[in-house]
Each structure stands twice: as C-alpha cells, then as structure tokens.
Amino acid sequence: MDTRPQQPGEIRTTCAYCGVGCGVLAQPDGAGGVAVRGDPAHPANLGRLCSKGFALGETLSLDDRLLTPRVLDVDTDWDTALGLVADRFSQTIADHGPDSVAFYVSGQLLTEDYYVANKLMKGFIGSANIDTNSRLCMASTVAGQKRAFGTDTVPGTYEDLELADLVVLVGSNLAWCHPVIYQRLAAAKAANPAMRVVVIDPRRTATCDLADMHLALEPGSDVALFNRLLAAIYEGGAVDAAYLRHVDGFDETLRAAQAQDGRVTGLTPAQITAFCDLWTRTEKVVTVFSQGVNQSSSGTDKVNAIINCHLATGRIGKPGMGPFSVTGQPNAMGGREVGGLANALACHLDLEDAVHRDLVRNFWDAPAMPEGAGLKAVDLFEQVRTGQIKALWIVCTNPAVSMPDADMVRDAIKGCDFTVVSDVTANTDTARLAHVLLPATGWGEKDGTVTNSDRTISRQRALMPAAGQARADWDIMSDVGRRMGWTDAFAYTSPAQIFDEYAALSGLAAAMGRDFDISGLTGLGQGGYDTLMPTRWPVTMRGQTVRFFADGQFYTPSGHARMIPVAARPPVAKTVPRFPFRLNTGRIRDQWHTMTRTAKSPRLNQHLGEPFLEIHPHDAAALGIAPAGLITVTSLQGRCILRALITDRVQPGQVFAPMHWTGETAPTGRVDALVASVVDPLSGQPESKAAVVALAPYNAAWFGYAVSAGDMSPASAYWARSRVANGWRAELAADTAPQDWEVEARRLFALPDAPCQTFRDPATGTVRMAFTDEGRLLAALFVSRTPVAVSRDHLAAQLGQVAHSPLSGRPSADMPDPGAVVCACLNVGVNTIRGVIDTGQAATVAQVGACTGAGTNCGSCRPEIAVLLAQATRLEAAE
The missing domain is CATH 3.40.50.740 (Rossmann fold)
Structure with a gap:
C-alpha cells in the first residue's frame, strides 16, 4: 500500500467498480496509459486497492471501443x-x-x-x-429500509466495522466482492483480538478465513435465524426498553419471531444458541449484508429481520453498531x-x-x-x-x-x-x-x-x-x-450545473421531512465542484451530520421506526427429482459484472479464466463427473456447459457458478440463462441465488487448449476465451471432432499459410500444433481426449517469442514454471508460493508475502495462500 500523498501529475478520482468507492490517484502518461494507486487520503480505502482497482490502467485500450454513433x-x-x-x-x-x-x-x-x-x-x-x-x-434493501425507517437510509459507516466487537456478515463474500472493506475488517480484528466475526452463508467462501464462526444455513432461511435471534434477545433480557419508545410493532414482531421454527435453517440447536448468545451479549454489533440477503424472493423480509434485531436492542446509529448494507455497484x-x-x-x-x-x-x-x-x-x-x-x-x-x-x-x-x-x-x-x-x-x-x-x-x-x-x-x-x-x-x-440543481432539490426534499440533504453543497460553482473532496451526506445548510437514528428520530409519519413481523419462506423454486440441485450464483475475485472492462486486463484473467461450477465431491462422484471435466447444467429456463470445480466449499445438493461470462467470452457460460424470473413481491428483486437445476457430465469427444497472438474464432460446442499479455487463450471442447485438425486450427487462428509443427498420437487422441514465424510462436493448439494437461501460463507467455520446444507444453528444466496465478496484483503463481512453503522459507501467510509479495497489496488472495499452507501441513503430517 502506497502511503505517499498526491504527487505532481496525479489526478484524484474514484474507482469504477464496487460500492466500496475507493479513492484512486491516477497519473496519465500522455500516450493513453495510466498509472494507478490507492488514494491514502480517501476515507473509504485509505490507500488500499483490490486487484481490479489496481489493474484499472490496463482496461483503457481502445481496441474494442465504440468510437462513433x-x-x-x-x-x-x-x-x-x-x-x-x-x-x-x-x-x-x-x-x-x-x-x-x-x-x-x-x-x-x-x-x-x-x-x-x-x-x-x-x-x-x-x-x-x-x-x-x-x-x-440492492432493491430489497431499499424496500426493507423504507419499511423500517420511512426512508432508504443506510445508518452504518465503514468506521463502524473497526469500532465493533462483533461483525456478522450475512450473504456477503466480503473478501472477494468488497476486498478493501475485508482488509479494513481484517486489520481491525488483528488490532483487537477480542473482536469476533461470524459469516452466515450456505457456501464456505474466502471470507470464512477471517471468521470465528461459519453458519452454513439452508438457502433462503436467513429470516428464521434472525427471528430466533430476536426471540433470544427478548429471553436474554437484551431488549432496550428506552429505545423501544421510538419503535412501533415490537409485540407483534416478537410473537412472529417466537413462533419461528429454527430447524428450517438446517443448523443445529447448539449452533443457533451459540450465535444468539454471542450476538445478545455483545453490545457493539454490526450486521453487514449483501447479495445473499437481497437476491431472494423474501429479500425484503430478510432485511427487516436483521433490522428488527438492531431496533429491539437500540444497537443502531451508534459507533460500532447497526445494520449495514454494502452495495455491489459503484x-x-x-x-x-x-x-x-x-x-x-x-x-x-x-x-x-x-x-x-x-x-x-x-x-x-x-x-x-x-x-x-x-x-x-x-x-x-x-x-x-x-x-x-x-x-x-x-x-x-x-x-x-x-x-x-x-x-x-x-x-x-x-x-x-x-x-x-x-x-x-x-x-x-x-x-x-x-x-x-x-x-x-x-x-x-x-x-x-x-x-x-x-x-x-x-x-x-x-x-x-x-x-x-x-x-x-x-x-x-x-x-x-x-x-x-x-x-x-x-x-x-456541465455536470457541475446538474449537481447544483440536484443539491438544490435536496434542500426542498429535506424540508418535506426526507433524510437526503446535500443542500449545503449548493452553489459550489465549477471551481468548487472541481475541488470537491469526499463528503458523506447529509450536508445541510447548517453543516454535516454523520449518523442517523441514535436519537430515535425516524422518517415515518409517526416519527418512530417500525419493526416488521416476518416469517421464513423457502425459495420459490423447489428441488424435485428432475431438478435436484440448488444453484447459487455470484462473483469471483478478479472479474466485474459481464467483464466489459475487466476482461481487457490480462492480469485479471489469469486467476479463474473460464466459467465453472462448484460441486461437492459426493455429488460429483455420484454423477460420474471428473475433476476439470465439463458439466451440462439445465433448468426450465436454459442450459449451460461449465467446468467442474469439485470442492467441499459447497454442501451436497448445492452448486455455485459465477455470473460474469457472456456470449463474447463463453457462450455456454451465461449463467443467468438458468435463473427464473422469480422476484420478491415488494422489491421486485430477482431470486438469483436459488434456482433449481439438473447436472450431467458433458461427454466431450475432445478437449482443447489454444493460445494465439491474434484473436481467435472458436466454433466448438464449448469454448471460453480470455486475453493474455501477448494475445489470447481459449479452452475448447466438443462432442465431435473435426475431420482435419490442421484445417480447423488454421481456421481458428486465421493462419492459412504459417509454418506448422505437428505431433499426433491416434492411439491417445493427442494432437499438438504450433504455428511460427521465423521461430516466433504465433499460435498453438493442444488436443486430447481428457482435459488438456499443459502449463497454460507458460504457453501464453511464449506468444511472440522465439519458442523452444513449443509442442512440449511445459517450460524446460532451466525455466521455472510459476504455475496458475494466485496473486493477480503482483502476478505470483501457485508453484512459486508452494516453493517457498516446501523449502521452509514460509510457514505463515505473512511470510509467504515477505518471500514472494503475494497477498501484500489488496490481500484478497490471502485466504488461498492460507489453503496452500494448510495443504502443506496436512501432507507433512501424513508423511
């Protein structure tokens, strides 16, 4: 993390990605390039950036820009x-x-x-x-907050995460989706060993690396858990009677909570009791929630179930306390x-x-x-x-x-x-x-x-x-x-003119009893707008207010908050023999939405380069799905083909797939084609984390891996392509093979005349081809009947270079293979990390960072480094 103040030539701006809103110091080079670092003066990130923000300068090329109407x-x-x-x-x-x-x-x-x-x-x-x-x-958050507070007001601040003694993360993979906030939380936990972190998520995510407790509840059952918590708050004497004078609906909400059967969560009574005891006995509690709460047919009720607990205890609007929605978009x-x-x-x-x-x-x-x-x-x-x-x-x-x-x-x-x-x-x-x-x-x-x-x-x-x-x-x-x-x-x-009009309207809205007021920023003019520093609203004519609701003043007609009686409802789609698996969707660490920007960065494509499906080992074995094989995923709405990632991060009967790939990058990886248009009746937000699907092995006749200095035109039944430093790479597969592999390869690479080295083994179905120009590698294709086993990053790095033994698919003995990238910020591969672990140079995440740099920038790869350390420990114990 660079802590230098703004330097000459740097422009202060804001990151283009998630709702953390990190400050960026950007220095254009005058030739279309930009050097980027975190702004140490910005209150959101204090100089930190995640891998995506760190690579912003790599996404500004004009090669695919629309330049004219x-x-x-x-x-x-x-x-x-x-x-x-x-x-x-x-x-x-x-x-x-x-x-x-x-x-x-x-x-x-x-x-x-x-x-x-x-x-x-x-x-x-x-x-x-x-x-x-x-x-x-975040539509369910809007609806829930309006029901409770009378307005769509977020009472929490990032500082509350650092002031809390307990942080509960509900449906939020903070480590991958909001990495800078995760690092702020990790630093706060290190500074305050008494702090506890609870992760509530059906899936074990990278965020669980920080957790003292992981509650892998059944999908959609969050309301049941927080209803049990509200009942425990009452039974444990943690209700704030004085604060309840500012709250309506407590009695009926409590009755609904007491009637809730906690068994629908799938958690044991001991797990529920341990969570409730921790929550009720800790005054400074922040409950962070995100897409796992919102993207549900009962998302609004989930939001209100969380808010109910904070209202009942008066733990809202005070330092280190409150419900806190973190948003997914900038x-x-x-x-x-x-x-x-x-x-x-x-x-x-x-x-x-x-x-x-x-x-x-x-x-x-x-x-x-x-x-x-x-x-x-x-x-x-x-x-x-x-x-x-x-x-x-x-x-x-x-x-x-x-x-x-x-x-x-x-x-x-x-x-x-x-x-x-x-x-x-x-x-x-x-x-x-x-x-x-x-x-x-x-x-x-x-x-x-x-x-x-x-x-x-x-x-x-x-x-x-x-x-x-x-x-x-x-x-x-x-x-x-x-x-x-x-x-x-x-x-x-100018945008300054629009902002001034908007600020003036906010003053009139505030006079009508609304929370949003930036009237104090009216009249900035172009100069004031140009120099505007990060400012948390409200900013009234009388000054700035930091917190809402600690004083019990709300924006409902009565001026009171409203507790909302809610009851758990399962996801609308039911698992049935035809569709026995529950599909969860979400994001990965280094990509953003549908990759219009992030896919332009070779660095961000190295971590997870194709669409995949996380499936539990028991389910994979029952279906005959092999590691790195392909899976056909079907629902009533659509069909996908995804790479199998066999892992116990998901529970049996549940699968997870990221939502980033498109018809441009992997046509059979458009995961939202599987998701039904089921919505929360109040917010209209889709239930994107609880579709039901069927799985089957995709019986490919061949698998392929290709690299090319120029763009490729894949035509196989399955393909996924991504940029690399000197060109493109692609994963390929199909259930029928072309009649002539060289003809197909020349079409794929648009290289009709380039010299071609070829190796074929008809017995194993192996085909390897390398196209060169005066020894420089233009493209290569590797085909086999099983998923191709080559050093992918090594091959990609050879593009445009004089390639030695390109058909081997692996580096020579005198050329170390860093392996698949773990740390996208500093381009550190898995083999490099394993090397310092295996040689005894590093036994902790911090020591790995000291030796290799991995995990020392945004830190979102630290959970993966911890897994590599744990694997090495288990192997050592087994020996």
Whole structure:
C-alpha cells in the first residue's frame, strides 16, 4: 500500500467498480496509459486497492471501443443518430402513450447521468418506466429500509466495522466482492483480538478465513435465524426498553419471531444458541449484508429481520453498531438518491405521494408526472417481450446476460421495435441487438460524482479526452431531451450545473421531512465542484451530520421506526427429482459484472479464466463427473456447459457458478440463462441465488487448449476465451471432432499459410500444433481426449517469442514454471508460493508475502495462500 500523498501529475478520482468507492490517484502518461494507486487520503480505502482497482490502467485500450454513433451497424454522425432516437421515441409516445417507452440504466452511471435520465423519463416523457440494474443488486434493501425507517437510509459507516466487537456478515463474500472493506475488517480484528466475526452463508467462501464462526444455513432461511435471534434477545433480557419508545410493532414482531421454527435453517440447536448468545451479549454489533440477503424472493423480509434485531436492542446509529448494507455497484447509492428506480423520485421522495410529486414537478417545471410506479426490471423486459414496450433505451449495462431468464431477455430485446444502446463498446450481447448504438465515455473520461455504501459522495474526474466521438451520458440524454422539445429543461453544459440543481432539490426534499440533504453543497460553482473532496451526506445548510437514528428520530409519519413481523419462506423454486440441485450464483475475485472492462486486463484473467461450477465431491462422484471435466447444467429456463470445480466449499445438493461470462467470452457460460424470473413481491428483486437445476457430465469427444497472438474464432460446442499479455487463450471442447485438425486450427487462428509443427498420437487422441514465424510462436493448439494437461501460463507467455520446444507444453528444466496465478496484483503463481512453503522459507501467510509479495497489496488472495499452507501441513503430517 502506497502511503505517499498526491504527487505532481496525479489526478484524484474514484474507482469504477464496487460500492466500496475507493479513492484512486491516477497519473496519465500522455500516450493513453495510466498509472494507478490507492488514494491514502480517501476515507473509504485509505490507500488500499483490490486487484481490479489496481489493474484499472490496463482496461483503457481502445481496441474494442465504440468510437462513433451507428445506425443499423453503419457508422453515422451524432445529429443523424440522435435525431432518429428523438423522432422514434416521440412518435412512439404519440401513437401509444408514454408507457410504451422505457429506459433501463445502470449503477455504473454517474449521479449526474442518472439525474438527467430520471428527469427526462418521469418529468417530461411522463412515464415511470425507468429502472436500473441496481434492481438486481440492492432493491430489497431499499424496500426493507423504507419499511423500517420511512426512508432508504443506510445508518452504518465503514468506521463502524473497526469500532465493533462483533461483525456478522450475512450473504456477503466480503473478501472477494468488497476486498478493501475485508482488509479494513481484517486489520481491525488483528488490532483487537477480542473482536469476533461470524459469516452466515450456505457456501464456505474466502471470507470464512477471517471468521470465528461459519453458519452454513439452508438457502433462503436467513429470516428464521434472525427471528430466533430476536426471540433470544427478548429471553436474554437484551431488549432496550428506552429505545423501544421510538419503535412501533415490537409485540407483534416478537410473537412472529417466537413462533419461528429454527430447524428450517438446517443448523443445529447448539449452533443457533451459540450465535444468539454471542450476538445478545455483545453490545457493539454490526450486521453487514449483501447479495445473499437481497437476491431472494423474501429479500425484503430478510432485511427487516436483521433490522428488527438492531431496533429491539437500540444497537443502531451508534459507533460500532447497526445494520449495514454494502452495495455491489459503484453508484448504486447515487442512483437510489436521484430516483433511478421505477418506484422512486429524486432525493428520496416518493413517486406515489402526491405532495412529493408536485414538489418535483414544480421544481422541474415539468409538463407531466406519472402517478404510479413504473415497471421494475423483470416486468419491464416482459413487456418488451410482449410488445407493450415499443421503444427501449439501455444505458451502460448488459441485460441480455445479467438479467434472470437471460435467453428470454435477449430475445425480447432482439424483437423490440426500436432499441437504443449507449455504451463504451459494440461488443456486448446487448449492444449487438441495438438499432442505434451511441458511444459513451468510460472510466478515465467521465466527470461527475458517485456515492458509496456509507453515503460518501466522491468525484470521478476525467484523466484523458473522450475516445473518438464518445460523449457523456448526461450530455447524450440532454441532447435527446432538447430534440424532443424540452430545450430549457435540458440546457445543461456541465455536470457541475446538474449537481447544483440536484443539491438544490435536496434542500426542498429535506424540508418535506426526507433524510437526503446535500443542500449545503449548493452553489459550489465549477471551481468548487472541481475541488470537491469526499463528503458523506447529509450536508445541510447548517453543516454535516454523520449518523442517523441514535436519537430515535425516524422518517415515518409517526416519527418512530417500525419493526416488521416476518416469517421464513423457502425459495420459490423447489428441488424435485428432475431438478435436484440448488444453484447459487455470484462473483469471483478478479472479474466485474459481464467483464466489459475487466476482461481487457490480462492480469485479471489469469486467476479463474473460464466459467465453472462448484460441486461437492459426493455429488460429483455420484454423477460420474471428473475433476476439470465439463458439466451440462439445465433448468426450465436454459442450459449451460461449465467446468467442474469439485470442492467441499459447497454442501451436497448445492452448486455455485459465477455470473460474469457472456456470449463474447463463453457462450455456454451465461449463467443467468438458468435463473427464473422469480422476484420478491415488494422489491421486485430477482431470486438469483436459488434456482433449481439438473447436472450431467458433458461427454466431450475432445478437449482443447489454444493460445494465439491474434484473436481467435472458436466454433466448438464449448469454448471460453480470455486475453493474455501477448494475445489470447481459449479452452475448447466438443462432442465431435473435426475431420482435419490442421484445417480447423488454421481456421481458428486465421493462419492459412504459417509454418506448422505437428505431433499426433491416434492411439491417445493427442494432437499438438504450433504455428511460427521465423521461430516466433504465433499460435498453438493442444488436443486430447481428457482435459488438456499443459502449463497454460507458460504457453501464453511464449506468444511472440522465439519458442523452444513449443509442442512440449511445459517450460524446460532451466525455466521455472510459476504455475496458475494466485496473486493477480503482483502476478505470483501457485508453484512459486508452494516453493517457498516446501523449502521452509514460509510457514505463515505473512511470510509467504515477505518471500514472494503475494497477498501484500489488496490481500484478497490471502485466504488461498492460507489453503496452500494448510495443504502443506496436512501432507507433512501424513508423511
């Protein structure tokens, strides 16, 4: 971690990834490259960065950038493209009404972009049909917090994690999904040995490395566990009677909790008792929750079950205490604040409240405002499918991959009368379906603000000029608004101007009794906006407030918090003989969403380079699935082929798959194609962690591994490709073999004339080919009847080099093989780590770091290093 203050030439900005909102110091080199390090002055990360943030500078290449507007795949100019967008939306509204159009936007937008999109759709088009991919992320938290507090208020701060004596992580793989916060927690635990950490998750994740207790409860049973906790709080005398004077609904909520059968959790009575005793006897408790809570058909109830326990004990809004939602996207919070969801208005005002509606309409001088909520994401794409939505604008997101029932969503978009996509690239599953493509600025070019999980507003600043003809999203949407006839309302010339309008509206919202207030930032002007430092809201005209709710003041009509009686409900989809496995989906350490950005970094592709399915050894054995084999995964919605990762991290009957791969990177790895469009009835958030699936071995006739200095064109039934430092690599498989492997290889690599070295063994089905130019390796293909056993990273590193014995697939004796990458930040391989362990140089994670550097930057690989140390210890004991 670099602790130097800002240096000459460095620009202070904010990371483009998760909701931690890390500060970044970026130094452009003037030639399109950027050096990146953590900002030691930013309160979120204090100089730390995770592997993704550390590699931001590697994601700025223009090789796949959309650089000019396109209409029907033909390059055009902005006037033509935006004129068509404005005309088609206007005509559709005239013919079919405002609800025949929709926007689907993104938590990767900046707040100013979000504000303009919300204003255009709700205030001027007159529909609430604008929703966001944050609906897939934190909508259940929004609904739960509004039920309890009257507003969507996150009471916690990152500092609370360091001040707590007990941190409970519910459905949150913090080590991989929010690595910097995980490192802050790990440092706090090291400094306070009395601190305890509990992980509640059906799966044993990397976060469990830090845990004193792991509760592997049944999927979806969180409400039952927290109901048992509430009953234990009452029985153990931990209720704060004084605080309950500010809380409604305690008695009926307690009765519901006492009626709950804890056996549905799958935990033993002793485990439940141990957890409840620890929680009730520790005053300073923070309960962190994330996607495992939210992505559920009972997600809102799970949120309220957690909040109920904090309200009953008064452990909320005080240092080291409270429920704390951590968000998955860089500006999910900013989107919520400006009303980016279909059932909200800007500044936490309520769309369905007539007084709130009139306030916003008058402030905007808007011609029309919808009186009811618009279509939430799943319903929105269903109406695209049925033709009720006839014009659709998708901004900075990839729903053809990321939405549940992704095949249906892809087909719906394809069938829409008129689809516009604004993005940085034309090479996404969604962008390929658009009638009009609009080039948007990306990270490093964007200028505006984002809000992180603990309400801190930070600036993203432009480091370089916009690529090609790309424009900011707020600018694109404002231009369309002016072309549709609302010239004055969208006469913005800078994000600072938009921010000032938004801040002024927040002051009016605060006067209406809302929590969100940044009116103290009104009137910054361009200079003040340019120099704005990270600031946690609220920032009122009277100053800044850090905490909510310790004083018992809430935003409900009564001014009291509300405890909500809840009862556990199992996932909607039931395991049955046809679909006996429960599928959990999520993220991996080094990739982000659908990899539009992270897949451009060779370093980030080295850790886990293809889609996989974690399956328990007992289940794999019963199904005849071999290590590194392929698995066909089917549901009522779709089908995938995934690499088998046999592990006891998952329980028998449960499987896990990451959601990052796309039609661009692994067409049979689009995991959300397996997930049904089941949603929480209150929040509309999909149940993405409890689909039911069937598994079977994929009986491949051959497996292949390929590397190429140029791009490849795989055509096999299974393929997954990723970038490497000097080109590409790919995993391949199919159930039938080509008639001529050399013909197929030349087609794959587009090398019709390059010299080719070949080795064939018909008895074993082995084929090895290397294509060279004056000895330099251009491409290589390795084929066998079982998963190919070669040194993958070694082969990839040989691309463009004079290759010695390329058909061996392994380094020579005088060339050490570092092995598969464990530490993506510093590019340290598994064999390097095992080497310092086996030679006795390192017996702890810290010593491995001292010897190799692994784990010394973001630290998210430390759990894997700990596993390697444990394996070595077990082998030594066995000997």
